[in-house]
Amino acid sequence: MSKLFTKGDNLDPRSLTTLRSALGNIDASVRRTVRMPAHSFTPPVQERDYLGWRDPSAPQRGYLFVERDGALEGIMLTRTRTRTSQQRAVMCEFCRLPRRFEQVALFSAPTSLLKRDQSTFGTYLCVDLDCNARVNAMRPVTQLDPPAEVLVAARRTELATRAQAFVANVLSKTTTG
Numbered sequence: 001m002s003k004l005f006t007k008g009d010n011l012d013p014r015s016l017t018t019l020r021s022a023l024g025n026i027d028a029s030v031r032r033t034v035r036m037p038a039h040s041f042t043p044p045v046q047e048r049d050y051l052g053w054r055d056p057s058a059p060q061r062g063y064l065f066v067e068r069d070g071a072l073e074g075i076m077l078t079r080t081r082t083r084t085s086q087q088r089a090v091m092c093e094f095c096r097l098p099r100r101f102e103q104v105a106l107f108s109a110p111t112s113l114l115k116r117d118q119s120t121f122g123t124y125l126c127v128d129l130d131c132n133a134r135v136n137a138m139r140p141v142t143q144l145d146p147p148a149e150v151l152v153a154a155r156r157t158e159l160a161t162r163a164q165a166f167v168a169n170v171l172s173k174t175t176t177g
């Protein structure tokens with residue numbers, strides 16, 4: 001992760017300005033309403049391949065930050081309600097670990113700054129944007145599996161790649177706010 005994320009166990013609240021300005025798919029008026037999480041990050045930010053949380057003042061909103069080519073990039077996502085009939089076990093598109101339906105939610109990029117002719121698109125993600133909590137806890141199931149540290153390292157690489165690609169995709173479809 002970026003240097004911003006390696007200073008301590010948790011983000012300094014003074015980092016909020018930096019994080020807000022890295023959110024590339026919302027305009028300044030929305031950026032001002034972004035709130036830091038009320039809780040500490042578990043796992044701590046150093047053990048994460050992306051930084052994400054839901055806004056304590058607006059729980060339908062989620063924020064997702066990655067480091068790409070040495071730069072901090074972030075997007076805001078909006079949680080989409082799904083109908084009861086669609087609620088079943090689903091897989092988070094980032095960590096690819098199966099979860100129960102209430103542990104995964106459909107998140108979409110807000111449409112206000114999407115370029116013309118771009119329809120909104122969504123992806124199923126761990127509802128608290130905490131994929132690393134699950135990935136870091138992965139352990140071998142059989143004797144044929146590689147050791148835990150190898151399993152976790154491989155999955156973390158995939159997680160980082162998927163999160164970076166998703167953020168890049170959303171930003172590529174967004175006009176500059």
Ligand SMILES: [Zn+2]
Binds near residue numbers: 095125130
């Ligand atoms: Zn996940």
